[in-house]
Amino acid sequence: MTPLIIIVLVLTTAEVSATICNLTEESRDNQCYGALGESLSFQLTASTSDEKITLKKGAKRILNFKTGEDWRSKLHQDYVNRSEFFNNGTFRLDKVIEEDCGDYQLETYNSEGAMLHKVNMLLEIQAPVSEPVLSHLCLHHGESVVTCSSEGDDLQYSWTLNGQNLTRSVANDHYQSSVIILKSDVTGTLTCMVQNKVSSSNSTIDLPACQALYEFCMKK
Secondary structure, eight states: OOOOOEEOEEEEEEEOEEEEEEEESSSSTEEEEEETTEEEEEEOOOOOOOEEEEEEETTTTEEETTTTTTTGSOOHHHHHTTEOOTTTTTEOSSSSSSSEEEEEEEEEOOTSSSSSEEHHHHHHHHHHOOOOEEEEOTTTSSEEEEEOOSSSOOOEEEEEEEEEEEEEETTSOOTTTTTTEEEEEOOOOEEEEEEOEEEEEEEEEEEHHHHHHHHHHHOO
């Protein structure tokens, strides 16, 4: 008998995290993540006093100006029309692209030219998680295979059944993969959650009883 495949999308929720990379505090391991195609903010300074701000990506100088000056005239041409600097010291980058990833360095100086602080940061860009699609396959012995299909970078999977984490009593041990095998006669509300560093999404299906489906098919 040919296994029966059911593809159902009952409920889906998705969220892309609003990312702020804080460069106001020195740290050995400054790393930040941005979502491809979304906005990304750099918190460059927490002070509104006179400071000279220099932000570089590798050898490229993105910004180099004193607070109160026209920052747009000191902006690198690659960032024109997709960036904004605010009075609270935040530099926003819109429509992030893959080429924005890399090593960044911020230097701030006081009005006398003395360096206040210097911060290095590694920025990684990830494609957001797409809406997961769940497919349900009934096997001959009443077991079922559920596949969670999604797109994005560095995807991590987790599953719940009726709001509880999966256990060996209902499924195999691969609870953090995109494919799980459920034991026979397992029914209920199954949710697949997919996430990475910049976004998350989940989809839910109501599991049918595989044996009942086979009996229905045989009657047909």
